[in-house]
Amino acid sequence: MLVKAEVLAPPAEDELLLLGLGSPAPSPSLPSSAEEEEEEEEEEEEELRAAPPARPVEAPGGRGLRRAEGKRRLGRSRGAPRAARTAETAQRIKRSRRLKANNRERNRMHNLNAALDALRDVLPTFPEDAKLTKIETLRFAHNYIWALTETLRLAGAARLGPDGAAAAAVPAEGSPSPASSWSGGAASPAPSASPYACTLSPASPAGSASDPEHWPGRFAPGPPPPLPRRCL
């Protein structure tokens, strides 16, 4: 499943860019990336196009002056020495690539988060439950899949034969059949459409619980239950 990153992407600031209006004062720690990125990209392209005759050196804050009606700065030839200018050019290109990489990384993480959200959507939780954290979502999904698999296995065994298999299909506690006890009855992988009488316990399936450090807090592994669910 592919989820477009744009869904979660921050609002576009294209208009501002097109109008030549940068954000008033981007905080130093949060460089209003998209915008700055565009600027820098533009700079890089200009840099590359106009490579040999280096552009006049600008003060770090003087971006707005860059396209000042083609007016040449006086003293261009008297500017920084060529070596310094090329060094600065290299610096700017480096910076531009960094910003590009930051942008890609941001999009990548947005995609990851979108996938995580999609996963949350198909996990059975009480609606009033607080949003699962990332790690909780992954662990819950892991256990949920395990529980569904187990349910299918037991249900299949029940259908197959009367000898032993049927007995195995009935949980030891004598509770109703696993499949029917799932909210909505069907072990659908997309149960979000129906209200839930129960929710799965995110407790670990057997086997992966060996490392307690991986199961902190409310996701600590309990005894591996045949059906990790929590009916209150």
Add this chain to the structure above:
DNA sequence: TAGGCCATCTGGTCCT
């Protein structure tokens, strides 16, 4: 206020 969670930046590494 400490701790948990998160988003973002960053530099390194691997892959195409």
Add this chain to the structure above:
DNA sequence: AGGACCAGATGGCCTA
């Protein structure tokens, strides 16, 4: 060379 992926660092926000 450029992009994807990864892990560490950092700072903000929220809650107990």
